[in-house]
């Protein structure tokens with residue numbers, strides 16, 4: 001793909017940044033210009049639906065149906081993820097479930113910024129492994145949310161090409177929780193796992209619509225998109241929807257240094273709500 005067939009001026013880049021911010025609450029910094037060009041040139045260029053970035057921007061402004069805005073959002077969000085990413089957190093979740101299910105009437109887990117679903121389905125596998133047959137008699141559910149409709153649609157299907165799975169999931173778990181299609185070389189999540197997971201659209205900048213409190217919230221590799229002020233708003237909203245002594249888990253490389261929040265910090269990017 002040639003990026004330089006068309007030129008993205010600094011002014012137009014700023015317009016895209018503003019529009020993306022209005023749509024998602026995510027602020028793209030100046031050094032992301034190359035990324036924006038790279039992502040948008042999939043639909044901008046001599047042989048593409050939009051010949052220039054100006055044309056795309058005008059079309060976005062007049063996009064009354066909203067389809068183009070959805071495509072624009074999908075193109076600019078980063079969806080990298082894989083099963084059992086940062087494994088420590090899944091061990092932690094398993095321990096939490098085993099230790100607490102007898103004293104909790106229900107458990108709610110949330111994969112916030114779930115991307116293509118690998119994180120939420122890994123959590124569901126952990127639920128099965130932790131509870132065994134009890135999983136069918138206990139009120140435990142996982143909510144998986146994202147702002148990109150592309151990844152939500154993908155996550156809902158729960159079908160993964162073997163090349164994306166290999167090496168990340170132990171063989172016995174693959175056999176137990178997936179069907180393998182030899183012709184298509186895809187693994188499909190079994191119903192018993194899918195049934196635990198609800199995949200929904202949710203912009204983390206919007207008001208949260210929840211009626212029940214969460215035990216553990218995975219918010220991993222998502223806060224990178226937001227500035228400090230927005231991070232504080234999101235963390236405060238999440239604090240309010242976590243059970244007392246419940247947990248928030250961030251990506252291992254993420255830190256809340258310089259960000260105001262009410263959580264107690266534990267090792268491995270794990271945060272706990274006070275009683």
Ligand SMILES: C[S@@+](CC[C@H](N)C(=O)[O-])C[C@H]1O[C@@H](n2cnc3c(N)ncnc32)[C@H](O)[C@@H]1O
Nearest residue numbers: 077079080081113115146147148203204220221
């Ligand atoms: C890098 S992925 C992280 C996936 C998974 N949590 C993990 O750690 O492997 C970040 C996800 O956050 C989503 N995201 C970004 N901004 C968001 C927002 N404002 N509301 C909801 N999801 C958002 C992106 O669409 C993307 O799928």
